[in-house]
Amino acid sequence: MSLNFFTLLQLPEAFVIDLEKLDQNYQSIQKEIHPDRFASFDDEAKLESIKKTAQVNDAYQTLKSPIRRAEYLLQLNGIDIHDEKYTAVPQDFLMQQMEWREELEAEKQNKVALEKLVHDIQKNKNEMMSQLPTFFDNKNNLNDAIKVTRELNFIEKIEQHINDALIEIV
Amino acid sequence: MALLQIAEPGQSTLPHQHKLAVGIDLGTTNSLVATVQSGLPVILKDMDENSLIPSIVYYGKNETKVGHEALPYLSKDAMNTIVSVKRFMGHTRSDIQNPESLPYTFDDASQDIQIKTSQGLKHPIEISSDILKKLKDLAEISLCGEITGAVITVPAYFDDAQRQATKDAAKLAGLNVLRLINEPTAAAVAYGLDQQKEGVFVIYDLGGGTFDVSILKLQKGIFEVLATNGHPHLGGDDFDQAIAEFIKNENQIDQLNHEDKRSLITHAKSLKENLTKDLSAKTIIKLSNGKEIAFSLSRESFFKLTHDLVQKTIQPIRRALSDAQLSIESIDGIVMVGGATRMPHIQSEIKTFFKKELLNDLNPDEVVALGAARQAHTLSGNKSDQDLLLLDVTPLSLGVETMGGLVEKIIHRNSTIPVAKAQEFTTYKDGQTAMSIHVLQGERERVSDCRSLANFTLTDIPPMVAGAAKIRVTFQIDADGLLSVSAKELSTHKETSITVKPSYGLSEDQITNMLKQSFEKADEDKKIRALSEAKIEGEQIITAVQNALNKNGDQLLSKDQILIIESAIKTLSSSLKANDTDVIIQHTKDLNLLTESFAAKLMDQSVGNALKGKSIDKVNL
Numbered sequence: 001m002s003l004n005f006f007t008l009l010q011l012p013e014a015f016v017i018d019l020e021k022l023d024q025n026y027q028s029i030q031k032e033i034h035p036d037r038f039a040s041f042d043d044e045a046k047l048e049s050i051k052k053t054a055q056v057n058d059a060y061q062t063l064k065s066p067i068r069r070a071e072y073l074l075q076l077n078g079i080d081i082h083d084e085k086y087t088a089v090p091q092d093f094l095m096q097q098m099e100w101r102e103e104l105e106a107e108k109q110n111k112v113a114l115e116k117l118v119h120d121i122q123k124n125k126n127e128m129m130s131q132l133p134t135f136f137d138n139k140n141n142l143n144d145a146i147k148v149t150r151e152l153n154f155i156e157k158i159e160q161h162i163n164d165a166l167i168e169i170v
Numbered sequence: 171m172a173l174l175q176i177a178e179p180g181q182s183t184l185p186h187q188h189k190l191a192v193g194i195d196l197g198t199t200n201s202l203v204a205t206v207q208s209g210l211p212v213i214l215k216d217m218d219e220n221s222l223i224p225s226i227v228y229y230g231k232n233e234t235k236v237g238h239e240a241l242p243y244l245s246k247d248a249m250n251t252i253v254s255v256k257r258f259m260g261h262t263r264s265d266i267q268n269p270e271s272l273p274y275t276f277d278d279a280s281q282d283i284q285i286k287t288s289q290g291l292k293h294p295i296e297i298s299s300d301i302l303k304k305l306k307d308l309a310e311i312s313l314c315g316e317i318t319g320a321v322i323t324v325p326a327y328f329d330d331a332q333r334q335a336t337k338d339a340a341k342l343a344g345l346n347v348l349r350l351i352n353e354p355t356a357a358a359v360a361y362g363l364d365q366q367k368e369g370v371f372v373i374y375d376l377g378g379g380t381f382d383v384s385i386l387k388l389q390k391g392i393f394e395v396l397a398t399n400g401h402p403h404l405g406g407d408d409f410d411q412a413i414a415e416f417i418k419n420e421n422q423i424d425q426l427n428h429e430d431k432r433s434l435i436t437h438a439k440s441l442k443e444n445l446t447k448d449l450s451a452k453t454i455i456k457l458s459n460g461k462e463i464a465f466s467l468s469r470e471s472f473f474k475l476t477h478d479l480v481q482k483t484i485q486p487i488r489r490a491l492s493d494a495q496l497s498i499e500s501i502d503g504i505v506m507v508g509g510a511t512r513m514p515h516i517q518s519e520i521k522t523f524f525k526k527e528l529l530n531d532l533n534p535d536e537v538v539a540l541g542a543a544r545q546a547h548t549l550s551g552n553k554s555d556q557d558l559l560l561l562d563v564t565p566l567s568l569g570v571e572t573m574g575g576l577v578e579k580i581i582h583r584n585s586t587i588p589v590a591k592a593q594e595f596t597t598y599k600d601g602q603t604a605m606s607i608h609v610l611q612g613e614r615e616r617v618s619d620c621r622s623l624a625n626f627t628l629t630d631i632p633p634m635v636a637g638a639a640k641i642r643v644t645f646q647i648d649a650d651g652l653l654s655v656s657a658k659e660l661s662t663h664k665e666t667s668i669t670v671k672p673s674y675g676l677s678e679d680q681i682t683n684m685l686k687q688s689f690e691k692a693d694e695d696k697k698i699r700a701l702s703e704a705k706i707e708g709e710q711i712i713t714a715v716q717n718a719l720n721k722n723g724d725q726l727l728s729k730d731q732i733l734i735i736e737s738a739i740k741t742l743s744s745s746l747k748a749n750d751t752d753v754i755i756q757h758t759k760d761l762n763l764l765t766e767s768f769a770a771k772l773m774d775q776s777v778g779n780a781l782k783g784k785s786i787d788k789v790n791l
Contacts, residue, residue, distance in 0.1 A: 031557070041714040042762065042765070042769070057585070
């Protein structure tokens with residue numbers, strides 16, 4: 001890890017962050033280092049500006065999304081949630097997943113049903129998300145943080161699939 | 171009457187602090203060039219007061235004609251008169267749908283699109299560059315000076331190959347490309363700055379041959395694109411085509427020569443335009459066999475005929491909204507861009523969809539070029555609009571081929587650019603020393619459904635057991651939306667060599683050759699050009715270094731270092747006044763050498779300065 005995203009965007013390293021400040025800091029940095037500011041500089045400066053801006057963009061996108069932010073905080077603690085050792089998923093969550101997927105398949109053309117499904121999933125997601133701050137507050141709960149972050153990853157994917165299906169319904 | 175002052179040919183009448191920069195809208199049917207004058211963007215016109223230049227090139231035996239001058243050849247010599255070349259950019263021959271319906275003869279020998287003309291084979295990049303040259307000349311005549319830089323607009327939904335082709339065309343036309351920017355973003359700049367708007371806006375851009383939709387957040391001069399989507403082959407041309415087909419079916423005409431087909435399209439276009447203001451329109455078409463067809467079309471049947479085309483624009487809007495995680499209610503305004511949005515049924519359909527009035531008070535044909543001019547003005551270092559910043563996104567996901575013909579996504583669509591992502595690869599067999607990587611762009615899962623961008627081979631991998639070598643490949647998309655790739659073997663830290671073979675377009679060598687050919691026509695011309703290029707480059711680096719010094723020089727360099735650099739600047743600027751190309755090049759090199767490694771330091775310093783003086787509640791490190 002070459003550069004800490006929190007340090008780069010000058011925010012305290014925590015799960016709960018000031019999103020407004022994140023936006024402000026991101027924009028201030030962009031105004032200084034974006035390649036458009038170096039259009040009349042030499043190639044080396046242009047290249048450095050691209051590299052740095054890409055890094056800042058990565059940092060911003062990671063910290064802006066609660067799920068990416070959680071993943072990143074775990075990563076800073078030496079945990080890669082995509083690693084094989086964390087692949088086990090609790091039975092009940094697996095069942096829930098399958099139910100959702102079956103419903104998506106069955107109701108692919110049904111706008112009302114899909115909208116209700118998204119709504120239910122979102123409720124679930126919000127509940128899980130609300131647990132994260134405490135898990136991260138006390139680093140002893142990192143195992144719970146891993147579990148919830150992994151589950152949120154699944155939820156995010158199925159949400160995407162339902163939204164894709166909704167778009168296809170004319 | 172006062173005497174008129176006339177500058178020496180090729181030299182600007184203005185002192186050097188004002189750089190002549192233009193914005194170019196290189197459109198499917200029409201192109202425009204604009205610049206900023208006295209702080210306001212204006213469209214530049216040709217001698218006949220035309221601002222819209224038809225994107226048409228005629229290749230006669232001994233002459234090339236572009237724009238209005240090429241128009242008469244459309245119905246006289248369709249084979250040698252190329253229209254809508256933008257639709258071919260970044261494509262191969264197999265991408266062309268119904269090539270037999272087009273009046274051109276394509277070269278069978280090449281996978282690339284090469285059109286046979288009376289001047290020989292013409293590549294779409296060359297044809298586009300002829301249009302760009304025309305616009306460059308128009309601008310230089312109108313502004314009485316040499317253009318130092320240009321911003322060229324491309325559809326937001328253009329992929330890497332199409333963007334690269336556009337940039338190559340500009341290079342071939344002798345333009346210094348300051349930036350490629352997306353058409354809807356350029357339009358937003360024109361709207362936002364003229365009307366001081368803030369909020370979330372949808373830009374609906376239906377051009378002659380492309381459809382884009384972008385969702386932007388405008389806030390204190392920052393134009394942040396949240397999501398973009400589109401249709402690569404949908405535009406006003408398709409509406410003309412629909413009318414032409416209808417006329418053919420209604421009148422049971424099937425065998426038409428290419429000139430008649432063109433004439434039919436021209437009539438269809440004028441019917442379409444008339445139906446924007448009138449409830450019905452009629453025309454009489456004279457075919458080459460002497461037959462005359464009188465045809466009339468009501469607005470209602472035109473709407474019915476093209477309803478599906480309008481509907482095709484709705485899906486991309488919904489995708490963009492979903493990607494931006496926004497509902498229709500959270501949109502503050504809808505900006506209509508592109509001549510095709512004048513059609514009343516498009517206006518009403520979009521108004522109904524968003525349940526909001528549309529913003530269409532700026533000329534939809536001009537707004538893209540005006541925005542591009544503004545951005546060109548800022549980028550070329552003419553101070554103004556310092557707070558203007560465009561944060562755009564990449565329209566399509568980028569990935570690599572994995573086992574089983576599937577695509578593993580590395581950079582997701584709608585990522586803010588510039589973006590860089592690294593992916594680690596490993597070897598499959600013991601002792602393997604090379605690895606082929608196939609880069610693709612698109613949203614689908616299968617390789618065959620995505621667009622192949624490049625195949626490259628990593629060589630010189632140290633031989634190890636399978637799975638031991640770790641190669642990190644970094645994919646970078648720059649602010650023009652263009653991809654570059656670099657690779658490193660991690661266990662030995664050896665930078666591996668990469669040969670990127672573009673799947674489309676021209677290679678660097680081909681472009682160099684084309685440029686050479688066009689210069690070699692006159693040796694003297696070439697010398698003048700070399701001198702002028704050396705001067706421009708010299709001026710550019712002086713500005714660059716001075717910018718850097720003014721920004722943070724005193725914090726990064728010692729007084730002595732600054733003095734040395736300043737004296738090198740003086741040496742170079744005095745040689746710029748003389749006309750010795752070699753001396754200028756040498757002094758430019760000297761200055762370049764002195765300022766190396768300054769860049770990385772400058773960037774870190776800039777991040778620090780951006781946040782200096784901001785309070786930080788708590789820092790956990």
